[in-house]
Amino acid sequence: MDKKIGKLLLFFSVVLASCTMSAQDFSVSLRVTDQQGHFLKEAGIGVPFLIQVEVINKGKKDSSRPQLSLPPEITLGQLGTTSSIRTINNDTVSKKTYQYSAVSNQVGTFTIGPALVHIPGGDEIRSNIVAVKIAERPKLTESAEKEAHQVFVEFSADTTAPYVGQAVTVSLRFYYSDDSVHLDHLQEPVFKDCKSSGLQGPRNGQATVDGVQYGYLEWQTTLFPTHAGTIVIPAVGAQVSMPMERSSHRMDMFSLVNQMLGTGRQKQIYSNSLTLMVHDLPAHGKKNVRAVGKFSSLHGKLGSEKASVGEGINFTLELVGEGNFQMINHPSLILPESLRYYDSHVKEHQLTDKMKKKDFEYVLQGLKPGEYDIPAQAFEYFDGKTKSYKTLHSRPLKITITGEEKRKTETSSTTGQSQSAGSDLPDNLGPESTLNGGGTGRIRCIAWPWFMGILFVLLLIIVGRFLWMGWLGYREKNASYFVSRDAFYQAERSLKKARKEKKYAEIYHIFITLFCSRLSVSAADVSEEIIERTLKEKGFSAAQIIAWRQFFARTLAVTFAVLPETDDLWAEAEKWLALLKGIL
Amino acid sequence: MKKIFFVAMAALFFTVSAHQAKETFLKALAEYNQGHIQQSVELYESLEQKTPAILYNSGLCYYRLDNYGKALTCFRKVERRGNHEVVKKAQAMQALIKQKKGFSADSYWYTTIITIKSLLSPLFVQILFLLLSVFFVLLLYLKRLKGLKCVLLGSALVLMTIVTLTDYWFSSQVYAVVIQSEVVAYAGPDKEFHKVATLHAGQEVKVVEEKQSWYKVSFQNFQGWVEQIDLEKIT
Numbered sequence: 001m002d003k004k005i006g007k008l009l010l011f012f013s014v015v016l017a018s019c020t021m022s023a024q025d026f027s028v029s030l031r032v033t034d035q036q037g038h039f040l041k042e043a044g045i046g047v048p049f050l051i052q053v054e055v056i057n058k059g060k061k062d063s064s065r066p067q068l069s070l071p072p073e074i075t076l077g078q079l080g081t082t083s084s085i086r087t088i089n090n091d092t093v094s095k096k097t098y099q100y101s102a103v104s105n106q107v108g109t110f111t112i113g114p115a116l117v118h119i120p121g122g123d124e125i126r127s128n129i130v131a132v133k134i135a136e137r138p139k140l141t142e143s144a145e146k147e148a149h150q151v152f153v154e155f156s157a158d159t160t161a162p163y164v165g166q167a168v169t170v171s172l173r174f175y176y177s178d179d180s181v182h183l184d185h186l187q188e189p190v191f192k193d194c195k196s197s198g199l200q201g202p203r204n205g206q207a208t209v210d211g212v213q214y215g216y217l218e219w220q221t222t223l224f225p226t227h228a229g230t231i232v233i234p235a236v237g238a239q240v241s242m243p244m245e246r247s248s249h250r251m252d253m254f255s256l257v258n259q260m261l262g263t264g265r266q267k268q269i270y271s272n273s274l275t276l277m278v279h280d281l282p283a284h285g286k287k288n289v290r291a292v293g294k295f296s297s298l299h300g301k302l303g304s305e306k307a308s309v310g311e312g313i314n315f316t317l318e319l320v321g322e323g324n325f326q327m328i329n330h331p332s333l334i335l336p337e338s339l340r341y342y343d344s345h346v347k348e349h350q351l352t353d354k355m356k357k358k359d360f361e362y363v364l365q366g367l368k369p370g371e372y373d374i375p376a377q378a379f380e381y382f383d384g385k386t387k388s389y390k391t392l393h394s395r396p397l398k399i400t401i402t403g404e405e406k407r408k409t410e411t412s413s414t415t416g417q418s419q420s421a422g423s424d425l426p427d428n429l430g431p432e433s434t435l436n437g438g439g440t441g442r443i444r445c446i447a448w449p450w451f452m453g454i455l456f457v458l459l460l461i462i463v464g465r466f467l468w469m470g471w472l473g474y475r476e477k478n479a480s481y482f483v484s485r486d487a488f489y490q491a492e493r494s495l496k497k498a499r500k501e502k503k504y505a506e507i508y509h510i511f512i513t514l515f516c517s518r519l520s521v522s523a524a525d526v527s528e529e530i531i532e533r534t535l536k537e538k539g540f541s542a543a544q545i546i547a548w549r550q551f552f553a554r555t556l557a558v559t560f561a562v563l564p565e566t567d568d569l570w571a572e573a574e575k576w577l578a579l580l581k582g583i584l
Numbered sequence: 585m586k587k588i589f590f591v592a593m594a595a596l597f598f599t600v601s602a603h604q605a606k607e608t609f610l611k612a613l614a615e616y617n618q619g620h621i622q623q624s625v626e627l628y629e630s631l632e633q634k635t636p637a638i639l640y641n642s643g644l645c646y647y648r649l650d651n652y653g654k655a656l657t658c659f660r661k662v663e664r665r666g667n668h669e670v671v672k673k674a675q676a677m678q679a680l681i682k683q684k685k686g687f688s689a690d691s692y693w694y695t696t697i698i699t700i701k702s703l704l705s706p707l708f709v710q711i712l713f714l715l716l717s718v719f720f721v722l723l724l725y726l727k728r729l730k731g732l733k734c735v736l737l738g739s740a741l742v743l744m745t746i747v748t749l750t751d752y753w754f755s756s757q758v759y760a761v762v763i764q765s766e767v768v769a770y771a772g773p774d775k776e777f778h779k780v781a782t783l784h785a786g787q788e789v790k791v792v793e794e795k796q797s798w799y800k801v802s803f804q805n806f807q808g809w810v811e812q813i814d815l816e817k818i819t
Contacts, residue, residue, distance in 0.1 A: 027750065159760040303618075312614025342611050363614045425680075429673055431616055435609045438636030438670025445706035448752060451714075458717040464726045 016035060021207020023181065025058045028066065028127040035268060042138035045107060045273030046190075050079070051100040053127060058093050066127070067100055068114040073134075074110055077101045086362015094519050104134045105234050108363040137272045149212065151176045153238050153271035155189075158225075161277045165292035165324040166384040168223045168276065171576045172199070174238060175207070175214040182216065184266070185239040187569045193231050194223040195280075195326045206243050223279040224292075224324040233379040240267050284389050293379035300381045300394035308402045310433050313365040315341065317394065330360050338401070366401030373398055443482070488541045488581045489516040495573055504565040507573050508555040512575075518584045538583040551576055605631055609638065616641065621648050636666030640674055652681050653763035653785035660761060660788070660818040663698050671702035685786055692756075697754060706751060713744040758791040758813040760799065767815075769808025773798035780808035790816065 027080050032054045043049045070076055073440055079099040086093045104110065104173050115127040147246045151174075158169045170191075172218040188199070201219035208214070234275055242265055280290065303314030317331060344361040351394075366372070374397040385389050393527045433437055445451075491514045498506035516526050519534060533546055540548065551572055557563040612627035625645035630639050643658030653678070662674035674696065682689055690698075701767045720737050771777040773795045783803065785791070789810070793800035798809045 036786050079719075310610070310613065312617045314618060340610075342614065363611070363618065365610065365614055373636065425644075426676075429644075429676055429680075431613060431644050432611065432637035432670065435606050435637055436635055438640055439667035441635045441639075441665040442634070443665060443706060446710050451710055451748075454714060455717065458714070458721060462717075462724060464722070 023310060026063055026117065026119050026125050028115055028117050028125050029054045030115050030130055032112060032132050039130065042133045042135055044106055044135055044138045044235045044270050045136060045232055047270040048101050048103045051102050051112060053098040054199050055096045055117055056093065058091065064118040067114050068100065068118045069113055071110045072103045073108065074107045074112070079311045105232055107134055107136060109133045111228070119387065137276060139523040150178060151181045151240055151242065151269060152415035153236060153269060154237065155233065155271045155274045157162050157274055157276065160275065161279065162225060163281055163292060163382065163384055164226065164228050164250060165224055165290055167293060167324065167329055168225065170221050170223055170274070172219045172236060172271065174217045175209065177212060177214050180243045182241040183238060184241055188385045188487040189236045190234060191223055193227050194225050197222045205274045224274060224327055226327065228280040231276040231278055235270040235273045237268055240269060244268050285317065289324055289380045289382055291328050292384055293321055293381060294383055294385070295319060295321030295323055295379070295381050296393055298377065299394040300377055300397055302397055305398065306400045306402065309366055309367055309369055312365055313399065315362045315364050317360045318357060319379060320355065320357045323381065325356050325358050328358065329375065331379055333377060336372045338366060338370065339365060339372055341366045369401050371398065371400050379496050436568050454508060467476045484518065486582065488512060491577060495577065499570045504569060505559040507569065511552065548576070606632065613641065616645060625649065632779050636662045636670045643674070645661040645678060645683060647677065647681065652685055653761055656786045657816045657818060662819065663699055668700065668702045670700065681786060686776060687776055687786060701751065709748065713748055716741055716744060728738050735797050757819045760789055760801065762787045762789065762814060763816050764814045767810055771802065771808065773809045781806055782812065
């Protein structure tokens with residue numbers, strides 16, 4: 001028993017030792033740096049930084065790829081892996097560095113890590129945790145601070161607390177202190193939850209910042225926030241070429257060549273990010289006003305003052321001013337009940353740098369004849385400067401709807417598109433004015449298979465009827481033949497039936513019925529003499545008549561059970577029936 | 585209860601759909617009157633159920649856009665489905681287009697059939713035919729049919745049989761209109777075959793056979809294969 005416990009303990013200790021030894025062979029560390037490889041504590045919004053996970057392996061077995069724990073606010077992209085192997089005194093140490101590019105578009109302090117690595121034996125090793133602060137204007141490293149005096153990118157807005165739909169002028173400036181600095185590439189800014197008029201520029205200028213004279217290139221755009229809340233515009237990256245630093249030591253071959261050729265060094269710099277706190281428009285009763293700005297006039301225009309019922313008339317509302325035109329759709333019209341309208345085209349015209357004119361076109365239709373007043377149309381908007389709601393009114397108009405089809409010569413051509421293309425069409429070939437004017441289009445009919453089926457049945461009945469009538473006529477014409485044929489047919493059937501049922505007494509009655517039918521006499525009138533006389537007339541010889549007499553007497557005797565019933569009587573009866581068929 | 589609910593929902597759906605169709609039709613008409621022909625035809629094409637009025641108005645739009653192939657297709661479809669008034673207008677428009685393009689006009693026989701079809705409802709003709717047939721059968725069985733009555737009724741039935749069978753034959757024929765400007769007909773269902781003829785937009789052909797994306801068509805004295813995208817079927 002002791003031996004068994006001892007063996008068990010030994011086994012577990014070996015397993016534990018191997019795990020520990022395995023763990024000691026591996027180590028994992030996590031670092032966060034800027035793109036130049038310098039240790040980083042603060043990063044800008046939208047500015048990429050690097051996460052490096054270093055796995056050192058002193059053993060011979062390989063580990064898994066690290067799994068990195070990240071908050072959802074940080075977006076990760078993979079860059080690559082580098083490896084190095086070193087052997088000292090037969091001990092091999094390999095180092096693998098996994099690099100990831102990360103970026104965040106939200107302000108805050110976030111924890112990156114730990115990185116988990118699975119090692120052979122089933123264990124896992126965790127790295128350290130690093131905290132990173134994401135700020136609008138991050139604290140720069142010393143070297144970055146030094147270079148920022150030479151060249152930097154600045155994002156600014158005329159207001160950081162606009163209302164929904166209010167115009168926000170955003171400016172992006174690239175400052176440079178030295179003309180030898182070149183801007184190679186500027187990243188396009190991302191404006192989320194905003195409508196933008198598009199980046200315009202660049203414009204050259206000069207400015208003094210912190211006592212230093214700079215030249216700048218400026219781009220501007222106007223944003224119209226579409227939702228209330230916080231809108232973060234991430235930092236914008238720029239690639240610049242700067243002159244090489246002259247240094248007495250560490251002059252490698254490439255920097256020497258570059259200096260000689262006059263080519264600068266490439267550098268990636270980032271602007272600050274921009275945060276807008278967008279407020280909802282103040283409540284305005286139950287109305288949902290989306291127009292924000294300063295609008296000067298609203299003008300209504302009719303394409304024609306006369307039209308017929310159903311005919312379309314062009315109506316335009318012209319709005320002039322400065323504001324979020326992109327967010328303004330067709331305003332609702334206030335019209336009399338007998339006028340209906342549909343939204344049509346929209347046209348925008350730039351009047352000055354900021355002033356615009358937007359034409360909202362509608363198609364009006366009169367439903368009933370009469371004279372109608374189109375009341376003044378109202379347009380409500382929010383003035384961001386005075387922070388109040390204002391209303392513009394158009395002037396009222398009159399329109400006459402006639403009950404007749406309007407002649408084409410009276411149609412106005414304010415839209416610029418004439419109807420002369422169809423002028424070769426006679427008046428009576430104009431369009432249909434109602435949806436079901438030419439019928440519903442549904443072809444109602446009985447399905448062809450059914451119709452043909454019914455017709456076929458009727459045809460069969462008709463043909464059958466004709467055939468039947470023809471058959472009856474033929475029978476009438478050949479009545480005697482058919483009567484005789486029917487009588488013998490009936491006699492044969494009865495004989496067969498009697499034979500089957502062994503009714504010998506029936507034979508006599510069958511022959512009596514046959515003779516009654518053929519001689520057209522009743523059963524009371526028929527007698528042996530009449531039968532024999534008829535047979536004689538039909539050509540029976542004396543011997544045949546005697547034979548007949550004997551047969552007939554025998555059938556009578558069998559009927560009254562005077563003579564026994566014998567099977568040969570059936571054959572004889574059939575023989576006489578066949579004989580009589582030929583003569584009667 | 586469930587059945588009533590579903591029936592009610594179906595009725596509501598169809599009512600709303602019909603209302604929307606009417607609105608779209610009126611909007612398209614307004615656009616046409618304003619001279620916005622392209623917008624008008626797009627609105628007409630967006631309607632699912634094409635009534636004769638929609639087809640006729642679409643045909644007018646295509647005519648004004650100089651798309652004679654599509655215009656003729658629309659007017660041909662009106663002929664098959666419309667009432668007498670709109671069929672007359674469609675026939676007049678077709679005659680106008682054919683005169684303009686130099687196509688041969690429809691034969692008198694064809695025009696007569698179309699006119700008669702537009703005057704008589706197929707259902708009416710079928711029911712009349714069946715009633716006459718039943719009447720004939722009854723008279724036959726009652727033996728009241730003799731001499732002139734028999735001849736007259738028999739003649740009427742024969743005539744109606746001819747009309748019905750002609751209508752059936754006519755409806756079963758598949759015709760198509762060329763909608764592209766220059767369409768080549770090949771000897772087989774592939775462009776590798778040699779060319780047989782060139783068809784122009786608006787020409788009407790009879791579809792004899794269908795194979796993959798090709799139609800075998802019959803036109804005047806020839807037969808050839810044409811790609812399906814170049815034609816639009818009328819029936």
